[in-house]
Amino acid sequence: MKTLVFASNNAHKLEEIRAILKGQYEVKSLKDIDCEADIPETGTTFRENALQKATYVKEHFGYDCFADDSGLQVEALNGEPGVYSARYAVKNGRSIEGGKDEANMDVLLEKLSGIDNRKACFRTCVALIYEGQTHFFDGTVEGRIIYEKRGAGGFGYDPLFVPDGYEQTFAELGNEVKNGISHRARAVAKLAAFLRDA
Numbered sequence: 001m002k003t004l005v006f007a008s009n010n011a012h013k014l015e016e017i018r019a020i021l022k023g024q025y026e027v028k029s030l031k032d033i034d035c036e037a038d039i040p041e042t043g044t045t046f047r048e049n050a051l052q053k054a055t056y057v058k059e060h061f062g063y064d065c066f067a068d069d070s071g072l073q074v075e076a077l078n079g080e081p082g083v084y085s086a087r088y089a090v091k092n093g094r095s096i097e098g099g100k101d102e103a104n105m106d107v108l109l110e111k112l113s114g115i116d117n118r119k120a121c122f123r124t125c126v127a128l129i130y131e132g133q134t135h136f137f138d139g140t141v142e143g144r145i146i147y148e149k150r151g152a153g154g155f156g157y158d159p160l161f162v163p164d165g166y167e168q169t170f171a172e173l174g175n176e177v178k179n180g181i182s183h184r185a186r187a188v189a190k191l192a193a194f195l196r197d198a
């Protein structure tokens with residue numbers, strides 16, 4: 001069986017991808033290869049950041065590897081928070097004492113106050129370094145940002161995001177529905193299809 005490193009320690013993402021590639025690939029986490037580095041993510045696009053992480057593992061540990069980078073892009077904010085999604089509040093000089101996700105969402109709501117165009121999308125890019133070649137797999141889910149947080153599930157900006165074709169937020173829809181249509185699920189499905197045929 002071939003070995004691939006997923007440049008992540010996110011237990012949920014690892015479990016998901018291992019289930020999909022079961023029997024075909026052994027998927028190791030960063031922890032599994034004793035990589036304790038805080039891998040730099042200094043790119044200005046999801047693609048650059050994903051590639052940066054995968055390249056780091058290939059160069060320092062020698063394994064074929066894939067990495068993902070995701071975030072929210074809001075049309076009226078010229079694509080913000082984008083690659084800063086995880087650190088939007090900090091980037092805007094806010095305290096994250098009450099929780100990072102809450103603070104990020106509060107900044108987003110403030111920036112959108114008085115703005116009617118609520119169009120937004122989540123995007124994921126997966127970069128794969130495989131047998132000497134680099135491949136990218138993108139996933140997007142379109143939707144809109146509502147005016148108040150709703151729902152207790154999910155993470156990140158889920159309580160503010162209603163995907164197109166639905167009335168509930170990602171946080172209200174629950175993981176099963178979300179994982180069927182999410183940006184990450186779509187990018188990972190493309191990665192898995194490629195690897196199955198590789």
Ligand code: IMP
Binds near residue numbers: 069070071154170182
């Ligand atoms: P990551 O690259 O998957 O770690 O995502 C970076 C940041 O984007 C997260 O910390 C969240 O703020 C945001 N984000 C990414 N995916 C989602 C999602 O599915 N729901 C809500 N927020 C997300």
